[in-house]
Amino acid sequence: MSNAIEERIESSIKHAEKIIEDFDNLKIKEKDAEDIFKESNKMLDECIDLISNDKFHIEEVQKKKNI
Amino acid sequence: MAEESLLQAEQLYGVKKESIYTVTQLTDYIRKKIRSDNNLIQIYVLGEITDISKPASGHIYFSLKDESSLLSCAFFRQKNATLTFELEQGMEVLCFGSLTIYEAKSAYQLDVALVYPIGEGALWLKFKQTKEKLEKQGLFDEKRKKKIPAFATRIGLIASKGSEAYHDVIVKLKERLPIVNVLFVSSSMQGDYAAKEVIRALSILNNSNADVIIIARGGGSIEDLMCFNNEDLAYTLSKSKIPIISGIGHAEDFTIADFIADKRATTPTNAAELAVPNKREVIERIETLKHKLKKSYENYLKAKHKEKELEIKEKALKKYKIAIAIILSIIVIYFIIKELLK
Numbered sequence: 001m002s003n004a005i006e007e008r009i010e011s012s013i014k015h016a017e018k019i020i021e022d023f024d025n026l027k028i029k030e031k032d033a034e035d036i037f038k039e040s041n042k043m044l045d046e047c048i049d050l051i052s053n054d055k056f057h058i059e060e061v062q063k064k065k066n067i
Numbered sequence: 068m069a070e071e072s073l074l075q076a077e078q079l080y081g082v083k084k085e086s087i088y089t090v091t092q093l094t095d096y097i098r099k100k101i102r103s104d105n106n107l108i109q110i111y112v113l114g115e116i117t118d119i120s121k122p123a124s125g126h127i128y129f130s131l132k133d134e135s136s137l138l139s140c141a142f143f144r145q146k147n148a149t150l151t152f153e154l155e156q157g158m159e160v161l162c163f164g165s166l167t168i169y170e171a172k173s174a175y176q177l178d179v180a181l182v183y184p185i186g187e188g189a190l191w192l193k194f195k196q197t198k199e200k201l202e203k204q205g206l207f208d209e210k211r212k213k214k215i216p217a218f219a220t221r222i223g224l225i226a227s228k229g230s231e232a233y234h235d236v237i238v239k240l241k242e243r244l245p246i247v248n249v250l251f252v253s254s255s256m257q258g259d260y261a262a263k264e265v266i267r268a269l270s271i272l273n274n275s276n277a278d279v280i281i282i283a284r285g286g287g288s289i290e291d292l293m294c295f296n297n298e299d300l301a302y303t304l305s306k307s308k309i310p311i312i313s314g315i316g317h318a319e320d321f322t323i324a325d326f327i328a329d330k331r332a333t334t335p336t337n338a339a340e341l342a343v344p345n346k347r348e349v350i351e352r353i354e355t356l357k358h359k360l361k362k363s364y365e366n367y368l369k370a371k372h373k374e375k376e377l378e379i380k381e382k383a384l385k386k387y388k389i390a391i392a393i394i395l396s397i398i399v400i401y402f403i404i405k406e407l408l409k
């Protein structure tokens with residue numbers, strides 16, 4: 001079982017790892033390289049933002065049957 | 068006793084020999100009295116075990132005591148063979164048996180036929196029997212345990228509102244991953260209604276979008292934690308669609324719920340640690356990856372730059388070769404024309 005945040009972080013990490021591999025093996029076209037690097041970097045920054053914004057919340061569901 | 072001694076006693080002290088008991092006669096008399104008294108046969112006696120001994124013969128000898136009295140007990144091999152638990156010093160028990168006389172010491176003792184544990188002993192026995200039953204049904208098998216998500220952000224929490232366990236879990240969750248949304252269901256965590264309330268809480272949370280459920284309760288005696296050994300609760304836990312972490316009591320406390328839970332935490336704080344990752348560690352992992360990505364991109368650019376330089380050099384070399392070839396051709400032609408003009 002996974003949730004949206006977990007999926008987002010895991011997919012961004014996997015994406016970055018694939019890009020690193022492609023850069024290391026020179027598989028990326030030069031004209032696309034900068035955009036790909038920036039995009040992957042941005043995805044990782046967004047992941048950090050995603051878990052940095054404190055929004056801790058407690059919801060008491062004693063009476064509710066369905067949430 | 069010799070007839071002679073009886074006669075002498077009569078002559079010396081004037082006590083008629085018919086009025087004198089021998090020790091055996093008196094002991095026999097008391098035994099008969101006891102055997103004919105329904106209040107002393109097939110009776111129940113409650114007390115705490117003390118002075119227990121288990122010789123190689125297989126018999127078990129002990130005394131039952133209370134605040135002011137002590138009763139010797141003999142639990143013979145044939146009768147104790149079916150005992151399902153270990154008798155121990157200090158254990159409170161209810162014994163069933165008959166009072167008898169041990170002739171060799173002219174002492175009365177309880178000839179024990181059955182022993183029932185009382186207090187902690189009874190609870191322990193109940194725990195053991197339930198555990199064996201559920202284990203046979205495969206409820207503790209590792210293969211049926213659900214995986215705890217690596218990045219849970221919706222945490223179902225069952226605890227007693229305002230309890231230390233509740234506080235510990237909340238503090239730790241907030242410290243580790245402050246983006247967490249806690250779906251809290253308050254429940255009694257000890258006493259007669261606790262098991263039913265926890266079952267109800269599990270049912271509520273199983274209809275929620277929680278990623279994982281924590282059951283949290285602080286330490287306590289076996290009586291306090293007994294509700295977590297409830298069979299109905301055990302079956303409910305085993306049917307949960309959402310992974311469950313049990314954080315009940317301290318590291319040394321084990322309940323049936325702990326065996327069935329998908330993960331057993333040693334304390335409520337540890338349950339929170341198992342439920343969510345540490346934000347700092349996750350950020351560190353991502354920062355490391357960002358650094359790797361940057362390094363990799365820079366290396367890529369350097370490699371591409373080198374590639375270009377090599378290409379330029381190759382082109383220059385090619386042009387140089389052509390120029391040399393042309394010059395050589397001109398020289399050759401010059402010498403040919405020169406020869407022809409001679």
